[in-house]
Amino acid sequence: MTGSESGSSQEGGSEGGFIELDGVEKVFEVRKKTGFMKRERRQVRAVDSISFRVERGEMVGYIGPNGAGKSTTIKMLTGILTPSAGRLRVAGIDPSRERTRLAHRIGVVFGQRTTLWWDLPLLDSYRLMHRMYRIPDARYRENLDRLVELLDLGDLLDVPVRQLSLGQRMRGDIVAALLHDPEVLYLDEPTIGLDVISKSKVREFLRELNTERGTTVLLTTHDLQDIEQLCKRVMVIDHGRLMYDGPLAGLHEVGESERTLVVDLERELPPIDAPAPARVVRVEGPRQWLAFPAGESAAPLVARIAAEYPLVDLSVREPDIEAVIATMYGEQAERAIS
Numbered sequence: 001m002t003g004s005e006s007g008s009s010q011e012g013g014s015e016g017g018f019i020e021l022d023g024v025e026k027v028f029e030v031r032k033k034t035g036f037m038k039r040e041r042r043q044v045r046a047v048d049s050i051s052f053r054v055e056r057g058e059m060v061g062y063i064g065p066n067g068a069g070k071s072t073t074i075k076m077l078t079g080i081l082t083p084s085a086g087r088l089r090v091a092g093i094d095p096s097r098e099r100t101r102l103a104h105r106i107g108v109v110f111g112q113r114t115t116l117w118w119d120l121p122l123l124d125s126y127r128l129m130h131r132m133y134r135i136p137d138a139r140y141r142e143n144l145d146r147l148v149e150l151l152d153l154g155d156l157l158d159v160p161v162r163q164l165s166l167g168q169r170m171r172g173d174i175v176a177a178l179l180h181d182p183e184v185l186y187l188d189e190p191t192i193g194l195d196v197i198s199k200s201k202v203r204e205f206l207r208e209l210n211t212e213r214g215t216t217v218l219l220t221t222h223d224l225q226d227i228e229q230l231c232k233r234v235m236v237i238d239h240g241r242l243m244y245d246g247p248l249a250g251l252h253e254v255g256e257s258e259r260t261l262v263v264d265l266e267r268e269l270p271p272i273d274a275p276a277p278a279r280v281v282r283v284e285g286p287r288q289w290l291a292f293p294a295g296e297s298a299a300p301l302v303a304r305i306a307a308e309y310p311l312v313d314l315s316v317r318e319p320d321i322e323a324v325i326a327t328m329y330g331e332q333a334e335r336a337i338s
């Protein structure tokens with residue numbers, strides 16, 4: 001880590017939000033080849049005047065489609081990137097000015113990349129972090145024992161990181177991010193590519209971390225179930241702008257999103273006669289897909305189908321976050337035009 005230890009902020013972060021952004025922007029200058037010798041300069045506004053506050057101990061989802069500006073925000077919150085404009089504070093610290101000081105108070109997990117040493121056994125990576133963060137010996141040992149037990153990594157400590165499965169590696173990364181007892185944890189796609197069991201282990205652990213230790217968590221994900229199971233509050237970003245900040249249920253209403261009931265019948269049948277607004281959107285042999293509003297319970301629809309059709313199995317699929325946001329964005333664009 002680089003950065004200056006000097007110029008400490010006098011703010012403690014106890015007043016106002018624990019994480020505070022006021023009109024934060026990040027503009028990248030990109031040079032695009034437009035001809036044999038020609039290059040055009042272009043500006044990409046990755047984060048566009050974002051303001052929000054996160055209180056100490058909150059667990060907040062930060063979601064949006066690809067290229068929305070999520071990673072750029074997290075990089076600014078860790079101090080890796082400096083905002084082009086606006087004011088940003090984490091625990092009263094300006095991240096880009098005091099990155100090293102902040103590093104002792106935050107943990108970061110990037111789902112798509114590991115912070116562990118690829119060729120070293122897990123335990124050696126942890127030993128290096130022990131020294132890097134100058135964690136007192138007793139605290140290191142206590143945290144390591146607790147985290148390894150909670151995340152079920154006891155048998156894997158001597159295994160080189162490259163030999164771990166994705167789920168094991170992710171749990172290994174979470175331990176690494178928490179060894180120094182950070183007050184805030186940023187998670188960028190922590191469940192990406194994980195199987196159902198690993199996902200639920202990671203979610204259960206995060207819930208405990210937040211409720212029992214009061215760690216503030218900011219979570220970016222494409223998996224709405226991560227948010228549903230973990231976060232009371234969700235923020236949606238698209239094209240660098242904050243488009244929604246509130247409870248997940250409200251997001252469904254704003255986005256008028258739909259859930260899907262997947263029905264397996266005993267045999268191929270004509271499309272199910274479902275009560276509006278539910279409707280069949282796809283039929284493949286004995287399997288039928290019915291869309292219904294995400295804000296409504298599936299129970300009456302399930303009961304009716306079970307009573308009237310020869311049913312083998314059914315399951316409910318949550319709305320695709322990209323679709324929810326696409327609807328929201330479409331509505332915004334329409335409002336802007338009209």
Ligand SMILES: Nc1ncnc2c1ncn2[C@@H]1O[C@H](COP(=O)(O)OP(=O)(O)OP(=O)(O)O)[C@@H](O)[C@H]1O
Pocket residue numbers: 028029030044045046064065066067068069070071072073
């Ligand atoms: N270093 C950079 N230089 C130029 N443009 C960048 C840079 N980093 C990000 N961008 C651009 O900024 C925008 C936001 O990118 P960002 O990675 O923050 O999105 P994201 O929401 O994290 O997306 P994803 O879900 O795909 O990771 C994109 O248009 C991206 O191409």
